Amino acid sequence: xxxxxxxxxxxQQNAEDGTTSRIYDVCVNSRPVGRIHLATHPVFGxxxxxxxxxxxDEPDRHRGRGTVAALAAEEVARGWGCARVEATVPTTAPDxxxxxxxxxxxxxxxxxxxxxxxRPPALPDGVRARPMTEPEYTAWAAHAKAEYARDWAERGVPxxxxxxxxxxxxxxxxxxxxxTPGARLSVLLHEDTAVGTLxxxxxxxxxxxxxxxxxxxxxxxxxxxxxxxxxxxQCLEEGRSRVALHVFAGNTAALRLYESLGYEAxxxxxxxxxL
Numbered sequence: 001x002x003x004x005x006x007x008x009x010x011x012q013q014n015a016e017d018g019t020t021s022r023i024y025d026v027c028v029n030s031r032p033v034g035r036i037h038l039a040t041h042p043v044f045g046x047x048x049x050x051x052x053x054x055x056x057d058e059p060d061r062h063r064g065r066g067t068v069a070a071l072a073a074e075e076v077a078r079g080w081g082c083a084r085v086e087a088t089v090p091t092t093a094p095d096x097x098x099x100x101x102x103x104x105x106x107x108x109x110x111x112x113x114x115x116x117x118x119r120p121p122a123l124p125d126g127v128r129a130r131p132m133t134e135p136e137y138t139a140w141a142a143h144a145k146a147e148y149a150r151d152w153a154e155r156g157v158p159x160x161x162x163x164x165x166x167x168x169x170x171x172x173x174x175x176x177x178x179x180t181p182g183a184r185l186s187v188l189l190h191e192d193t194a195v196g197t198l199x200x201x202x203x204x205x206x207x208x209x210x211x212x213x214x215x216x217x218x219x220x221x222x223x224x225x226x227x228x229x230x231x232x233x234q235c236l237e238e239g240r241s242r243v244a245l246h247v248f249a250g251n252t253a254a255l256r257l258y259e260s261l262g263y264e265a266x267x268x269x270x271x272x273x274x275l
Contacts (some may be wrong), residue, residue, distance in 0.1 A: 001024030003028050005036065005076065009213035017042035021079070024233065026056065026069040033060040038073050041086065044157070047134075049077035051087040054096070066099055074183050078274050084156075086271045093128055097268060105270040106249075108155045113244040120233035123223065125148060129230045130198065132185040137178050140185070140197055144211050145170050150247050156271060173201065187216075188227050195223045200231050206264040209245035224257055 005024040021039035025032040040161050041048035051073055078149035089097045092116045103138065123129075134138065145166045152162035169170050174180045179226045180201075188196040195218040199211040214223045235243045244266070247254050 003033075003065055003072070005069065005072045006030075006032075007086070010018045010185075014042075017053075020046065024073075026065060028060065028065065033057050033065055034069065036069050036073055040080065040082070043168060044084075044161050046081060047083050049073075049080065049085045049160075050087065061095075066096075067103065070099065070103055073179075074272075074274060080272055084271055084273055087268050088100065090267045091265050093167075097263050099163075100270050103272065105272045106156070107268055108271050109248040110256050111244060111246050111266045111267045112265045113242055113266045113270070114232075114261065115242055116207075116236055116240065118136055118230055119230040119269040120236050122193050123226055123229055126191050127223075129186045129188050129224050129227075132178060132187050134178060136187060136197075137185060137197070141170065141174070141177070144213075147213075148211075155248060156248075156273070186230060188223060188230065190218070190221075190223065193218075193247075195221075196227050196232055198227045200234050202240075203244065206242045206244040207231065207238065207240040209243065212245075214240070224254075225261065228257070230259055244254075 004027050006027050008025055010022075013019075013105060014021065019042050021037065021042045023035060023037045026034035026036055030147070033168075036051065036055075037053040039050050039052055040046045043052055045192070051070065053067060054069060055072075071073045074085055086108075087100060089100055091097075113151070135253070149159075149162040149166040153159050157165070166220075174183055178185060182201050184198075184200045186198045186200070187194050188198065196214040197211070198209070201208055201210055209228070212224070212227050212231070214227065231243055245263070246269075247258060
């Protein structure tokens with residue numbers, strides 16, 4: 001039996017984000033057995049493809065249809081001129097994660113989430129948070145963008161794409177700096193000394209920790225945990241029931257901290273170079 005992809009319609013151009021996409025039927029001897037949705041990336045551009053969805057109908061699962069469909073999608077992406085393909089896999093789909101891993105996809109990071117308690121957690125003695133000032137914001141923004149770009153570059157994204165992603169995402173998420181609606185930027189103090197920073201906002205209905213950092217000279221003293229407790233308290237103030245964040249693969253210390261606080265993975269972000 002031959003598994004192929006058959007377009008369900010013409011290429012679609014998204015005028016809003018500049019992406020190209022197309023949906024294909026996964027066919028076995030011309031019989032549709034599933035569907036795959038392929039698109040270019042709204043941030044990294046036309047050189048990066050994304051598998052937005054891959055579904056095989058129940059009667060045809062566990063027969064290699066998904067494997068062949070994913071490989072065929074890679075060939076389509078190469079034909080589009082793409083050098084990399086990316087995918088997001090929810091933790092509720094372990095078979096999809098296993099398939100992606102077998103095909104050579106590598107984890108770049110994961111989204112973690114935590115259901116919030118009914119009461120805000122207490123901070124350690126001598127620790128408190130206050131809003132970030134304008135001078136602090138200027139220095140923080142330059143540093144945060146550089147660190148964000150470096151994180152992506154260390155995980156397989158070309159330097160120019162990483163820098164462009166950082167500039168674009170910070171401009172989109174903080175267009176008015178400290179005055180951006182919904183954004184909360186805080187400084188953590190220990191005995192009146194600034195020891196760390198927190199950027200909290202909303203994403204997909206959750207409170208979302210966009211950035212959290214303890215100054216190098218203050219690490220190893222529990223301040224990272226305190227910053228996350230501040231994030232929980234601020235989410236509760238805003239009436240949210242859940243807080244989420246993204247952690248890069250390989251950041252073992254951060255992952256251990258989040259897991260110790262009750263965060264659990266909800267999706268994995270994967271990529272694969274197209275050689």
